[in-house]
Amino acid sequence: MVIPGIIVSINDKEEAVIIADATFFSNKTSQLNFWVSFPNSTGYEQERSVRFNEVVVEDEYFCTFTLKPIEGGFIKPIQFETQPLERMDEVHSFVFPREEFITPTSYPKGFITCVTPKVIFHNCKMHEFGYLGSPVFNFRGDLVAITYLDKGQLQAWTVKFLLTGILREKNRTLVSNGEYS
Missing domain, CATH: 2.40.10.10 (Trypsin-like serine proteases)
Structure with a gap:
């Protein structure tokens, strides 16, 4: 299943700040993984999972996390x-x-x-x-x-x-x- 995340900014460390639905992150004992794959010069980077301890559950609907692309320059925040x-x-x-x-x-x-x-x-x-x-x-x-x-x-x-x-x-x-x- 694909659950979208949206890059809302790039922080000072060149990490993507991503907002996603909190449904799968509300239960910290869940065995589900959220996988991220950034674009690069040849297509897409290898998928990486986001660890639950890196996710901030902002409210009942949204969570945020940061992740740095392996190859920079191919992502932009949404407008x-x-x-x-x-x-x-x-x-x-x-x-x-x-x-x-x-x-x-x-x-x-x-x-x-x-x-x-x-x-x-x-x-x-x-x-x-x-x-x-x-x-x-x-x-x-x-x-x-x-x-x-x-x-x-x-x-x-x-x-x-x-x-x-x-x-x-x-x-x-x-x-x-x-x-x-």
Whole structure:
């Protein structure tokens, strides 16, 4: 099973600061592993597991951890869109295959079906566990939300809401209408 993690910044040690769904990290006695593989000059590095003692469970939904790529220069942090979202805005999300693949197989288009101050509902296609931390992007590729729940409709925390909490100290680059800050 592939559970996505999102690189939200690169710290001073050139480590990727990654946010992921906390579901599999909430129980420190779990035997599950989270595997990471960064891009490099020839494709992807060998997968490495993240040890549970390296994971910080931030809240009931998200955890963070850092990991340094073996070969630097091939990763960049995600850019955050901070403009208000509206119903029927076009969004995209990743679809991962069910097993044995670390890269998404498609980038399907969907639409925001409902907007609240903290959450959007969207209809992007996903695999059965895709709601566990899948990023939601606008047409420019900027992060607008992170999916956390599937109750008949996919629900995602908006970047604007996440920036008041978990992302506040984890990011360096924001984007809004193409302007960096």
